[in-house]
Amino acid sequence: MRKRHLGISVYPEHFTEEETNNYLKKCYEAGFRKVFFSILQLGDNPDKKLLEYYEKSIMYAKKLGYYTVVDINELALKLYKITDDQLAFFKTKGIDCIRLDAPFVASKVAQTTYQGMDIQINASNNDHFVTNICDFMPNKDRLFGCHNFYPLFHSGLSEDLFIKSTKKFRELDIEVSCFVGSDFGKKGPQKYDVTKLVSCENYRDLKIKNQIKLALSTNLFESIYVGNQPLSDEEIKSIKEIKFDNVFEFDLILEKSVSNYELEIINFNNHFWRGDANEFFIRSTQPRVVFKDDIKPTNLNDVYNFGDVLIINSNNKHYQKEILIVLKDNYKNFGDTVNKIGKISKEDLLLLKNIKPWNRFRFNIIG
Template sequence: MKRKLGISIYPEKSTVEKDKEYIEKAHKYGFSKIFTCLLSVDKPIEIIKKEFIEIIDFADKLGMEVILDISPAVFDKLNISYNDLSFFKELGAAGIRLDLGFDGLKEAQLTYDKTDLKIELNMSNDIDYLNNILSYTPNKDNLIGSHNFYPQKYTGLEYGYFLRCSRRFKEKGIRTSAFISSQAASFGPWSINDGLCTLEMHRNLPAAVQAKHLWATGLIDDVVIGNAYASEEELKALGELNPYLLELDVELENGISDVEKKILFQENHLRRGDISEYMIRSTEVRKRYTGADIPARNYDSQKIGDIVIGNNEFGKYKGETQVVIKDMPADSRKNRAGKVIEEELFLLSFIGPWINFKFKEKK
């Protein structure tokens, strides 16, 4: 299942021109999904249709799918029948997100609507909601899931709860998504905007770190920026991520050699399967540097997040690359080459046995 990046737009809080500019910029950096909201729109139906059709048509021509967030109240407000989703198809949407659910049978029936729209379910509930829907034999190809976002600080999901909710969907083979928060964006659908993330622990982290974490869990397919507008720097950083391989940002040690830089940044690293509690060992890489010259450099200790490389004094272990996960005394046979940045230290726990990972120099 190909993983995607997405943005969010709120036409009632901006202009069509600004939304188009943002969509085009995101597309340039590889984004392919758009979330937008009908819950907070308070305009006549004719104006809603005109604005949304123009924006969604623009996105569609760029190959970006648009999901509309709705609730039962939206059906009533716009006088739309549950048995006919053609209004949303006329807008050009690829799918609708049900912010509030129905009774299970209704969700299942919606997946067979003649419009063939994707029906996106709210994942942020640790109840048997999904199994109830599946018991009514929906068209699973038209069923996807998305977590909520939380505009008020300290109200985002607790991590353990998030994992339980996400597993319910992932274990059933349903496509999943969650929201991250831009640190540059200024608005969302509601007046309160302390960021728009799914996980509370993400609220003040850089957007790229949030995305790395969601993908590292293996439970989230699509990562969507909840608030608008993210900066071009954020869009670029997210677009450069590998959705399938964890890349850790590294601050380099002074005096590091070109050979050590090559080992760090031009190699894919693989953690050994027989793991140590003190370090993540990338041992395959040393086979390619048996003839390299790696002079020894002194350092004081090995702290969590330090990246060390075996030097000329380390015999057959020369070139072996290790990431410290538990403090240790210094070892003169190793050179400290750099350190995983503070914001990403928690990601080290996702590098388990036989997990591939990479390093990237922090700019």
């Protein structure tokens, strides 16, 4: 996979020019490098000043250094009086990539990829449009998939379809983007206020940082866009804390009586799930090699649940100091050999579905 990027979405019709430019600048300075615009909602006969405002905003984003993506359909072609043979026209408007909201002719899409224009196609339908395009030997360096976003509660893709439809593109060596949603922003391409504009329904109840971490953990997405505008300053700050290093980071809520020695082991910089994995718990075994002192038995429980983080204590001399993450609810087979350190936050529990043997991980203590 090529380098991953974060993107924002901008809808100028809801904001003044100063607000739009300030938001673009602030997000670029925070590390966002792609920006998504949509002109679908403008129709084929928009207000002239609004269209000029859109074009000016796109050019400003391009000047700042953004990679610019614009969602179009056949009405946009009528608006600019061009045909589907002339999609490269959009380069003259400062647009790096056009996203085709609905399928165009597959052979013409393939042809456009040789005209210096990047093309995104809908990745959410799980249809054969992408394979039809590939029949015409496109330049895959300029062909991408991009999921839809869904404002309506419970209308987003199921996790199964989200992954399945993405893998169809990845198996063709085509990169894919998706959308996550802000808790703060209320604006999208709709005329009415929206809630989170997410691609996958499972992401809707998570905070923005945890949504991005979850998308990254699939190792399937080249770009992740925030679908609604604007992000809050607090959300931007939390996103800047994400490390793009392929290490799973679990937000951890600690038990009250964790010792400093146990904390030192939790913060160890070489946790990984050993390769000979089992289905009941993740094992990080390197701490028992590095750390020498005994672990006093404390915080003993009879039952442990999915996401509980444990350390093997001195009642099991050989394995003590291993860190365990429980993968089953109502697990009862540890006896008095483990101390409960804490629990992975509910926002990060879904990460446990994506972690694999040999993956590295670390903990971020949040409470």
